[in-house]
Amino acid sequence: MARLSFREQVLRVREDAIVSSVNRLLAEKGFDSMTVDEVAADVGIAKASLYKHFASKEALAAAAMVRVLQRALKVIEEQAAIPGASAFEQLRGVTRWTLQVQLAGEMPSLPAQNSTLRATLVGDKHYIDLVMEVSERLGQWIVQAQQDGSLTTALPAEVILYTLFARACDPVLGFLKAGNQHSDAQIVDWVLSTCLDGLAARR
């Protein structure tokens, strides 16, 4: 990778601060309720300056998604580096991380229906590439875990993949946290169990 000039480094640090704010605000309020004014105020720069870095509100959201996907990929690689870990354990590790991120208020939440946002996302090659990379990595583990008998074969791998992805926006975490009765670790364990073990008793 080419070394960056000092000026480029400053730029990158600033953009990183912007994406951090966007990420947190998206997790807190969702895309529609988040305003660009808030982002600017949170970062501590003028709104017009934001638009020098990112073309639109949608582009801000896309940048936040890219970052969280990069974090996910890093976690996947960490799991892959654990010696002797089974595919099932690796999937469980990644899923646990996803739940922890959401519970920590660091998982951006985007509306599935917003069409201009979708257009920006599917037009963002960086984002699409990351989604596909994550899907393929998880998909391989899923097939492997089905073959070694630890994941059910009653469901297509596709259904399992989507179900794992959906943990990123599972509302049960928020319900339980709102009750203020349980520790974060306990909440994560329970939701992970609902996902992997299901609600029906295992005899």
Add this chain to the structure above:
Amino acid sequence: MARLSFREQVLRVREDAIVSSVNRLLAEKGFDSMTVDEVAADVGIAKASLYKHFASKEALAAAAMVRVLQRALKVIEEQAAIPGASAFEQLRGVTRWTLQVQLAGEMPSLPAQNSTLRATLVGDKHYIDLVMEVSERLGQWIVQAQQDGSLTTALPAEVILYTLFARACDPVLGFLKAGNQHSDAQIVDWVLSTCLDGLAARR
């Protein structure tokens, strides 16, 4: 119940048409993307007339939620009337209905973060009463199913209740439907299985 005058019946029919439109638009676009103009156009009346029936956009959403909760309660009572049905089977029946409603595009979706919307909802006694009634009915079945050994006792009843409620906004249904590869019945069966049986193999 007192008989309604003709004028009151007309009013009620009109409000029912409004709530139907709101319900469908909320399912289609979500609360933030739905506009009151759209609702008025869909019903075929002027926007100002809408505001004679409902005080705000939030009140429209609350009315839609009340209606879907009334439908849910009716389904619960139908399940309760099935002779010889176990608590587990009754819970599964209600959950299946929830998934079917969502897949049919009839489940209103509200943002969990919007504070003015939440304020309207918690201030709506009719809504709150229905939520509590549904929760209590399901809660009894959950405890019963845990006692008879069909539902896991590794999770508190509260966690199971929230997990069942969350099926009303499970994004996996939409993912699978978007793929256009599977029948609605197949999709419902799969998602119901992820919920009750989990992803891990059952030996």
Add this chain to the structure above:
DNA sequence: GTCTATAGCCAGATAGAC
């Protein structure tokens, strides 16, 4: 690239005639 100031638009809500 940063700022202040503002354009332009859109959506929720209302005025007032009928």
Add this chain to the structure above:
DNA sequence: GTCTATCTGGCTATAGAC
């Protein structure tokens, strides 16, 4: 209660000076 027309505020995005 229904309508047309309008108000009002807030939001995205940009102009233009520095």
